[in-house]
Structure formats: C-alpha cells, structure tokens
Amino acid sequence: MAVDTDTNKRAHTDGVVKKRKPLRPSTSRADIYVTRDHRKFNSYMRRARKLLVERNYPSVTIHGLGAAIQTAIKLAAAVKASLGDQVIMDTNTHTVTLYDDVVPQDESADITTQTRQNSAIQIKMSLPSVVRSQIFAKTPR
Numbered sequence: 001m002a003v004d005t006d007t008n009k010r011a012h013t014d015g016v017v018k019k020r021k022p023l024r025p026s027t028s029r030a031d032i033y034v035t036r037d038h039r040k041f042n043s044y045m046r047r048a049r050k051l052l053v054e055r056n057y058p059s060v061t062i063h064g065l066g067a068a069i070q071t072a073i074k075l076a077a078a079v080k081a082s083l084g085d086q087v088i089m090d091t092n093t094h095t096v097t098l099y100d101d102v103v104p105q106d107e108s109a110d111i112t113t114q115t116r117q118n119s120a121i122q123i124k125m126s127l128p129s130v131v132r133s134q135i136f137a138k139t140p141r
Contacts, residue, residue, distance in 0.1 A: 015104035017114070022065060022098055030057045034075060036067045041075065048079045052087075052127055059126035065096060066118045076123040083127070090124040 024033070030051055032044055044062075051057040064072025080087040095117050102112045 014106070015102045015109075018101045018103060020099050020101065022096060022118075030060045032060060032062050032075075034062060034064045034068045034072045036071055038071065041071065041078075044075050045078055045082070048075065048125070049082060052079075052083070052125065059124050062123040062125065063120070064123075065120045069119060069121045072121050072123060076125060079125060086127060088126050088128060090126075092122045092124075094120050094122075096120045 027033075032048060034040075034044060048060050048062065051060045062072050062076055064070075076089055076091075080089065096119075098116050098118050100114050100116065102114055104111070
C-alpha cells in the first residue's frame with residue numbers, strides 16, 4: 001500500500017515566496033520580543049531584570065515565535081535563577097497564523113497570498129508583592 005506523503009506539505013508555488021513580518025498586538029514597555037539570535041541574550045536578560053527590579057514593573061512578558069521559543073524559555077529560566085527563584089511565571093503557548101506573498105515568475109500574473117502556522121510562546125514573569133516590597137525598601141531613591 002502506497003502512502004501519500006505530500007498531504008502535509010505546502011502546495012508548490014511557481015514564484016518567489018516573500019515572508020511578511022508577523023502581526024503583533026499593541027505592545028507595552030514590559031513586552032520583550034525574543035529572536036533566535038543568541039548574541040542578544042545578555043541584553044534581553046538585563047532588560048528583563050531592569051524592568052522587574054529597578055523600574056518596579058508589576059510583570060514582564062517574554063514573547064517567542066518559532067525557532068525563538070527555545071531562547072525565550074532559556075531567558076525566562078535565567079531571569080528566574082538570577083533573582084533567586086522568586087519569580088512567578090505564567091506560560092501560554094499558542095499558534096500564530098503568518099502570511100506570505102507569492103510573487104509569480106510570470107509578470108502578467110497577480111501576486112497571491114498564502115498562510116502558514118507557527119508555534120509561539122508567552123511567558124509572563126512577575127515578582128510576588130512581598131519580594132517587591134523588600135527590594136524597594138532597600139533601594140535608595
């Protein structure tokens with residue numbers, strides 16, 4: 001019995017696929033969008049700690065899409081470890097619909113749009129109120 005393996009693949013397109021940037025909901029200063037570039041990891045770490053500890057934000061949300069999910073999880077674990085495991089984390093995974101433009105090789109044909117699905121993660125990190133009050137009691141203003 002032959003099995004058709006092409007059912008899970010995208011349809012072949014005659015043209016160049018141009019990936020659009022993912023749509024983002026409105027963001028706040030407490031949102032950190034992580035890429036898979038590991039060179040930025042330390043800056044992500046400093047920013048998350050600064051927002052939680054120095055700027056007294058109630059929570060920080062780390063967002064990762066596709067290949068950046070692993071970096072987002074590592075970042076959340078590193079922030080938690082750096083703050084003495086006193087961080088409360090709430091994790092949410094979901095699927096995001098992404099849109100691509102297909103530019104045909106034939107100039108007389110119209111540009112078409114195709115969709116694809118990608119995994120995403122949101123990690124909301126917050127300090128308990130007892131810890132926050134201890135940190136800010138020690139901080140000179």
